[in-house]
Amino acid sequence: MIRFRLAKRAPLPGWARILIPVAAVVVTLILSAIPILVAGGHLLESYYALFFGALGTRFNLLETLIKMSPLLLTGLAVAFAFRAKFWNIGAEGQLMAGALMATTLGLSLKGVPPFLVLPMIMVSGFLAGGLWAAIPALLKTKLKVDDVVSTLLLNYVMIHIMGALLFGPLQQPGSSWPRSSEIIEAAKYPILAPRSRFHLGVLIAVAAVFVIWFINKKTVFGYQAKAVGVNVRVAHFGGINTTSVILWTALISGGLAGLAGVGELCALQYRLIMDISPGYGYSGIVIAMLGNLHPVGVLFSSLFFSVIIVGAQTMSRMTGVPSYIAEVIQGMALMVMLVFLLFTEYKLKVVRKS
Amino acid sequence: MSPMLEAAFIAGLLGAMMRMATPIIFATLGEIISERAGVLNLGIEGIMLMGAMTGFLVTLLSGSLWIGVLAAALVGMALALLMAFLSVYLGLSQHVSGLGITLFSTGLAMFVYRLQVGSPTVPPTVEPFKQITIPVLSSLPVIGPGLFRQYALTYVAWLLVPVISILLYKTRIGLKIRTVGESPVVADTVGVNVNLTRTLCLVAGGALMGVGGSFLTLAHQNMFLMDVIGGRGWVAIAMVIFGNWDPLKGTLGALIFGFLDGLQLRLQGLGFKIPFHIFLMIPYLLTIVALIGVSRKATVPAGLLKPYRREEKTG
Numbered sequence: 001m002i003r004f005r006l007a008k009r010a011p012l013p014g015w016a017r018i019l020i021p022v023a024a025v026v027v028t029l030i031l032s033a034i035p036i037l038v039a040g041g042h043l044l045e046s047y048y049a050l051f052f053g054a055l056g057t058r059f060n061l062l063e064t065l066i067k068m069s070p071l072l073l074t075g076l077a078v079a080f081a082f083r084a085k086f087w088n089i090g091a092e093g094q095l096m097a098g099a100l101m102a103t104t105l106g107l108s109l110k111g112v113p114p115f116l117v118l119p120m121i122m123v124s125g126f127l128a129g130g131l132w133a134a135i136p137a138l139l140k141t142k143l144k145v146d147d148v149v150s151t152l153l154l155n156y157v158m159i160h161i162m163g164a165l166l167f168g169p170l171q172q173p174g175s176s177w178p179r180s181s182e183i184i185e186a187a188k189y190p191i192l193a194p195r196s197r198f199h200l201g202v203l204i205a206v207a208a209v210f211v212i213w214f215i216n217k218k219t220v221f222g223y224q225a226k227a228v229g230v231n232v233r234v235a236h237f238g239g240i241n242t243t244s245v246i247l248w249t250a251l252i253s254g255g256l257a258g259l260a261g262v263g264e265l266c267a268l269q270y271r272l273i274m275d276i277s278p279g280y281g282y283s284g285i286v287i288a289m290l291g292n293l294h295p296v297g298v299l300f301s302s303l304f305f306s307v308i309i310v311g312a313q314t315m316s317r318m319t320g321v322p323s324y325i326a327e328v329i330q331g332m333a334l335m336v337m338l339v340f341l342l343f344t345e346y347k348l349k350v351v352r353k354s
Numbered sequence: 355m356s357p358m359l360e361a362a363f364i365a366g367l368l369g370a371m372m373r374m375a376t377p378i379i380f381a382t383l384g385e386i387i388s389e390r391a392g393v394l395n396l397g398i399e400g401i402m403l404m405g406a407m408t409g410f411l412v413t414l415l416s417g418s419l420w421i422g423v424l425a426a427a428l429v430g431m432a433l434a435l436l437m438a439f440l441s442v443y444l445g446l447s448q449h450v451s452g453l454g455i456t457l458f459s460t461g462l463a464m465f466v467y468r469l470q471v472g473s474p475t476v477p478p479t480v481e482p483f484k485q486i487t488i489p490v491l492s493s494l495p496v497i498g499p500g501l502f503r504q505y506a507l508t509y510v511a512w513l514l515v516p517v518i519s520i521l522l523y524k525t526r527i528g529l530k531i532r533t534v535g536e537s538p539v540v541a542d543t544v545g546v547n548v549n550l551t552r553t554l555c556l557v558a559g560g561a562l563m564g565v566g567g568s569f570l571t572l573a574h575q576n577m578f579l580m581d582v583i584g585g586r587g588w589v590a591i592a593m594v595i596f597g598n599w600d601p602l603k604g605t606l607g608a609l610i611f612g613f614l615d616g617l618q619l620r621l622q623g624l625g626f627k628i629p630f631h632i633f634l635m636i637p638y639l640l641t642i643v644a645l646i647g648v649s650r651k652a653t654v655p656a657g658l659l660k661p662y663r664r665e666e667k668t669g
Contacts, residue, residue, distance in 0.1 A: 006445065006663065039469055087449060145642070145649045146595060148396065148449060152588040156638045163631030285453055322468035324461060331458025335436075338446050338454060 009347040016344065021290060021297060024340040025304055028333040035328050039321040046319050053314020054307040060314075062196040066268070067306035070095070070277070072205040073260035074284025075291060075298040076212050077129075081253035083216070083293050084225040085232065086137060086246050090151030091257040092281025093158035094129035098258025100162055101128035102265040103170065103272040106183025114186035121187055122204075122262055129258020130251040132158065137250030141243040155281070159274075166272060180272040189267035201263030206299070208256060213295040215252075225249050257281060279327075286334040292341065305330065361496060367616055368500025372508055373574060374619075375605075375612025377402070379511040380566030381590035382597070382604040383518050384559035388434075389594055390522060391555035392535040392657035393441055396452025399587030400459030401433045401560055402567030407463040409568025410578040411470055413480045422480075423507070423568050430564020431557045433459055438553040445661030456587075464580055482576040483507065505573040507565070514562070519601045531555055535655035538662040548662045563587070585638065592641045596648055599655060607644065611637050 012020075029047075036046045054064045074091040081088035088094075105121045112120070136154060139145035165171075166178035173181070189199040216222040227235040228245050236242045264276055287305055291297030312326035381398055388395040395401075405426035413422030433455055440451035471478060483505045492502035522528040533541040534551045542548050566586075571578050589611055597604030618633035 035465060039465075089453065139642075139646065143646050143649055144652075145645045149588060149592045149595065149645065150642055153585065153592065153638045153642050156585045156588075157635050157642075160631040160635035160638070163634070164629040167629040167631060282457060285450075286457060289450060289454075322465055324465040324468055327461025328458065328465050329461075331454060331461045334454040334457060335440065335451070338440060338451060339444065342444050342446055 003351045005349045005351050006342075006346040007349045008345065012344050017292070020340050020344055021292065021301070021337065024290070024333065024337040027340075028329060028336045031332050031336065032325070032329050035325050036319075036321055039325070041315070041319040041321040046315050046321060049315040049318040050311035051307070052311075053318075054311035059196060060310065062193060062198045064303075064306045064310045065202050066197055066199065067310050068302050069199075069202045069205040069263055069267075070260040070280045071283055071287055071305050071309075072299060072302040073208060073256050073263070074280045075287030075302045076205075076208055076284075076295060077253045077256035077260070078284040079288035079291060079293040079295065079298050080212055080216075080225075080256065081133075081249055082288055083229050084246060084249040085229040086140070086249050086253065087148045088133060088136070088151050088250065088253050089148055089285065090133060090136060090154050090254070090281070091260075091284045092277060092279065093151075093155035094132045094254040094257035095261040095264070095277050095281050096158045096162055097128040097132040097254075098125035098261030099265040099272060099276045100158075100165070100261070101125045101258070102187070102262040103180050103183065106187035106266065107170075107181060109187065110184060112186075117184070117186040118189070118266070121266065122259065125258045125262035126255035127258070129261065130253075130255035133250040133254025133257070134247060137247050141246050162272070162276075163274060166274060170272060172271070178274050182270045183266065187266055188270060189263065197268065199263070199267040201267045204259065204263065208259070209295045209299050212256075216295065221245070221248065257284070283330060286330050289334055290337045304333075363620070364496055365498075365500040367613075367620055368497060369503065370616025370619055371609065371613040372501060372504050373612070374615035375608045376505070376508045376511050377566040377569045377574070377586055378590050378593060378608035378611055379515070379605050380507075380562045380569065381587055382593040382608050383511075383514055383601055384430075384562030384566065385590050385594045386559075386597075386599055386601055386604055387518065387522075387531070387555045387562070388559035389658055390535045390599060390655060391531050391552045392538065392655055392660065392662075393437075393552050393556055394448045394452060394591075394659055395434065395437055395455075395556060395559060395563075396449060396591070397433060397437045397455025397459065397560075398452075398563050398590060399583055399585070400456030400463070401430050401563040402570075402583045402587045403463045404429050404433060404459045405564030405567030406571040406582050407467050407567075407578055408564070410480060410571035411467065413572060414478060419480070419483055419572055422572055423565055426564040426568035427561040428564070430560040430562070430567075432560075434556040434560025434563075435553070437560070438556045441661065442549050442552045442556070445663055448659050448661075467578055477577050477579070479576045480572065483573040505569070507569050507573055515601055515605050522601065532655075535657050538657050538660070542662070542664060552662075563590075566590075589637070589641055592645055595652055596641075596644050598648065598652055610644075611641065614640060 033043055053060060055061050077091045102121050102125045105124055109117050136147050136150040139150050140147040170180045172179055189201050192198050224240045224245050227240055228242050232242055287298055287301045290301035308329050309326045312323045315321055316323035385398055408429040409422040409426035412425035413419050437455050440446045441448045485503050485505055488502040492498045530546050530551055534548050538548045570582050593604050593607035596607040614637040618636055621633050622630045
């Protein structure tokens, strides 16, 4: 009888760690043929539409980068939290907290000098997301409440807070829809490329990659967070204040997600709506995993995801394959990446038994 | 309120409680079986959505509600098998594989629904399950009409509570399951196949999660909406902790959630001048509060979250 066993393998060289996510992406794209074929799409035509829709023209390319901005921020948020084993599944709610804060300030900061408005909104949006994430971090460290469950449940609490406000005090006067009024001009992100929606938020997201990389690699805090992630007990006995590390991790993680919400509101929607996020917070989890929790990896995986999401729209228009295929591909990408990551540490051994 | 109205209100509230608790009971029981064997299945939310979608679609196509429920169970089992492959056989992080299953199933549910139904202005509906009135019991004063005029699936859920309790605590199979969840090494030593046991528990749990999802589209409502599960899978995960991994106590938690959910529906109907989202928030908030109450003294199955690889002697 032949049996398969997983056995530890020698550490792979550096190039393999770059090659593996690339291979995972390729395998995912190959597997995507299954739902495309099931939906009756022509394969070459569909893939062409996917990539043309995402990258084919200047406008499409810029739209892809715009889509990348929130995904990159939520991806970084999740990656930063997961690295310290703070299971933040709540980026979705933290994003909404940021958007909610941006709306409130964007409607009320009328007498403030215009050059101060955006910085104030961004800082407050960051704090709103960060504090919303600090709640489950506190519950985890002080009361041992499972962070997966509490961050998930808080997403629903935030959705309903938003709903209550959009059907209540924040509702646009005279409107019967759950939407706010438009924020003031000074609160809008500047557009950086003519004839497009390419905005400041994209640069902020890319800058965040370097900031997180710097924190991870060059600061004591980054080292401590890593130690907490590897083994919280050992870190504790090694003299690290693990409670404070987890709290700060949550604050920064939630803050990044909050910034994503600020960007969606102040650069694209200009008013709060219930559908402010089509699940960016959840996509952030996949993006973080696909990027192997490394900020530069997250940059590339968020780019890959925005290509898929923007491209799927075009594919849907041209070939009739439902655009929800983007979500299917996201799910597949995560599972493929997981399996690939496993084989960076393990190899399959064939054991023969008589 | 007059006594008559009061009785009607209580009956309505009890009925709503039983109804809203049903999918949570199914999901909580499914999750308890999985976690007792040592696997946290965070795929639950996605599995329930696939169950809801599949149950609805199959009923729409076949015309039979029970075939729909069966299909929901089967699809739940299939997804749980995928979960077992990732988390049990490959030993990947249970957190991440579960979330992967949820994201994948969520995408798949919406994709398949769109593919089959398209995007008509009026979504298709099925003729949902009818409530079954149990004679004698349903004429009990006050509680009778609320508790004993329910959907067949609700009665099934209630039947499953003692069945699974007995299975877990009073049978050899249950002993095996609990040993695998507490100490895989011991289980392995006495000749229990750890990975197979975990897989079977996941698959059985997946079936229950799928059926729980289908209740929402075949009984509670008669159509499929993208947000039909609305976090009920995560609530079930919370109920497992709340119930300290015990089917009876978990069901009690589900019942409390059902009561709050039913209450908020009633309160909305009474026309307060408060946005109804405040009411919608209450069950989730109180679930978190409940977790705060129990989490410190929770006794987690010791083998939970730990993949078992014989060579490495983990767990």
